[in-house]
Amino acid sequence: MNVYFRELSFSTRKRRELVDITNQVEKTVCESGVRNGMCLVYAPHATIAIIVNEHEVGLMSDIMAKIERDFSSSIGWLHDRIDDNADAHIASAFIGSSRIFPIINGKLIRGIWQNIFVLELDGPRSNRRIIVEIMGE
Numbered sequence: 001m002n003v004y005f006r007e008l009s010f011s012t013r014k015r016r017e018l019v020d021i022t023n024q025v026e027k028t029v030c031e032s033g034v035r036n037g038m039c040l041v042y043a044p045h046a047t048i049a050i051i052v053n054e055h056e057v058g059l060m061s062d063i064m065a066k067i068e069r070d071f072s073s074s075i076g077w078l079h080d081r082i083d084d085n086a087d088a089h090i091a092s093a094f095i096g097s098s099r100i101f102p103i104i105n106g107k108l109i110r111g112i113w114q115n116i117f118v119l120e121l122d123g124p125r126s127n128r129r130i131i132v133e134i135m136g137e
C-alpha cells in the first residue's frame with residue numbers, strides 16, 4: 001500500500017465562507033499515482049468543516065443560512081468569554097472536519113453534484129490548511 005499526502009494552503013476572506021477545493025483534491029489524487037484506495041480530506045482546525053455538495057450559488061447561500069440558523073452566535077455560549085467564536089467551534093464539531101472518498105481506477109469517486117468544500121466558520125484567516133492523504137495501490 002502506498003501513502004501520499006499534500007497540504008493545501010489558502011486564505012479566507014469572510015467570517016463564514018465556502019471554498020471549493022474539488023480541483024486541488026482531484027489533482028492530488030492524480031499526482032499520487034494511486035489507482036485504487038481512499039482519499040481523506042482533513043482540516044486540522046477547530047473552526048472549519050468539510051462538506052460535500054453542489055456548487056450552485058443559491059444552494060451555497062441556503063447552506064450558509066442553515067448554519068446561521070442552527071449555530072447562532074451571541075446566545076451566551078460559555079466559550080465566547082475566551083475568544084468569542086463558540087458558534088464556529090460548535091458548527092465544526094457537529095458538521096465534522098473530514099470526509100473520505102473512494103478512489104477507483106485512478107479517479108476520486110463523487111457524484112456530478114458533489115463538490116468538495118471547506119466551510120470557513122471563523123474567518124477571515126490567512127493561514128488555513130487542509131491535509132489530503134491518499135492511501136491505496
Ligand code: ZN
Nearest residue numbers: 083085086089
Ligand atoms: Zn475559540
